Amino acid sequence: MHCVALVVAAGRGSRAGGPLPKQYQRIGGESVLRRTLRSFAAHPGVAAVLTVIHSDDSDLFADAAKGLPKILAPVTGGATRQASVCAGLAALDGAEHEIVLVHDAARPFASAALIARAVAAARAGGAAIPVTAVTDTIKQVDAVGRVAATLPRAALRAVQTPQAFRLADLLAAHRAAAAAGVGDLTDDAAVMEWAGRPVSTFEGEATNVKLTSAADIAEADAALSRPAAGLGALADVRTGTGFDVHAFGPGDHVMLGGVAIPHPFGLAGHSDADVGLHALTDAVLGAICDGDIGAHFPPSDPAWKGAASDQFLAHAVQKVTALGGRIAHLDLTLICEAPKVGPHRGAIRAAIARITGVEEARISVKATTTEQLGFTGRREGVAAMASATVRLPLAE
Template structure:
């Protein structure tokens, strides 16, 4: 039996630093590097979507240049966890501080700080940085330095050779406990020194910063030739492909005072019979999502013989199916549910139903459609003995071939 993983409640915010002009990587292009496309999508869009794919992330604040508001809007990003962008400062350090200030009212437990120009941070890497914060004030991904490093005092002749066994190249996301890092950033403004990254500010403030293993593909796009490397990375990764799944469920009526449909309770002279809350629509939709990724059906994950699911809200099942999509690096493209019933009438409840589904899955309500029809008085549905739901799900996941 597969048991869904329930993570402890914890707020984890992300700051995406995208306030630079990206001039070094311009290469004759009018757009700053974070708005140039790699594999058909803007670098900044890919970076944000990498964090939206991680369920543990609760909010994301982009920090953008004052002149780039229209470019950012043109990305068309839409997710309830994505906050309105804030304007950055004259330096990266100042921009991060603006992001921290924007998050201060919600006071998240943890904060990850990510360069917009690193679009390939994996969910695994992000998760390891988050996990390290359980034991440390800060954490960052690093790679061991493999080249021999020479130090020169005048830029002409070699002064000494560094011990590369003690040298590591830092990447982002860099993660911190929120209170200590915002305090460190506020105090860092009082010294005449430009810090190279947030981990250096944490070190200066006396915080304990741990290292986790970085990733070779987690490159920072800095120079024009880096775009060609980014395209090669994408070509080497599994290409995204669209999968379609369908679901069907039926539940009979029994005495009661209302039916659960798409996470909304609708008053009625009967209720639906079932082991859980008998939300026939969410059951069909859960099966559709599971089918799209080849994960069987709802009964495999939540057996009716298991009493822990007795009377459970069907949103638990739907959320689990959505988590499985995210674990595969995928995303939900759109969902379509058709409810077949003579009664109750659901038209006025459709907006609430779409909103409920969207909230459970962390997608925009515009990606959800709920419709209803009757069976023209025919069969068991026509006799008002039960309700049928049919659903389809379209998801995008990395290809397996």
């Protein structure tokens, strides 16, 4: 079953304050929305990502989505979350996707494992939501704040996103609710419940928090922006290396490290032949002992013909995240007589940072020649070598 992620990003997030809606405010050097989009775009179980945005946010969205794979043209949302989701579902009507994951843009920490559980739950039951146990005592109060009842928390759950459904079923429920004038339902499970559809649950994550207030955003930014944020607890340090070569062929530019550099020739390869990103992908996969780029994206598969290589590297990063790990450092060396890499070094570092979520201070990009020796010296192609340092939790 084809799965599409529907990210809801049309709200104004006024409780968060600041000059921008909360989904476009920055945490750890990039926007909340970009972190959210990258998690779904990098996941192998998600075929495409559609975002519902406010009509005023086209430029902000374009910046947040720049360079990410699988991102569809955005859809303009409505006055309520329910209306926005309905607009997104309607845009997907008739497509090949059978499963939809509806996710709040303001939840940027959904893990690969959580997304995989969502997809599996929808395939098994048709409608499912992630939940966590309620640990606080919950009181029901009256209009003036007096306690009316104490609710038994054993039967209570806190609800998260992504919520997972068969797309046709959720769209039908939304359209029926809209036709009936029911527009105040706060999540998609409630829409399905209103329509009389059963909804099951699966395990959520305590770290899958929703950023609501200015304090939430400040806390997330501080945690992500600290030098080596969170790395101290990841004591299993791994290093992987990667190497790649591509010959010159017809074209007017080369892709190096996620940046299009003008050149009299292109690079020949089944994808966009970005030797830099290919070498980095192998380095990351090597650090976690998970094969190589060819095992995950076979060159014999026509799906990858002409594909942008950023999705390969994003996939490798997501593999690290799924293991509970972090990338501590990336080092890339490009080997060629031409084009000159130096003028583009900053753009390449920025591109790798956008793809991986690793801060630029932990990304090194270098270039060298072979003193006119060998195939690179004869200007027949470009080579790249890379290393990746990954930190993982110690095995129990």
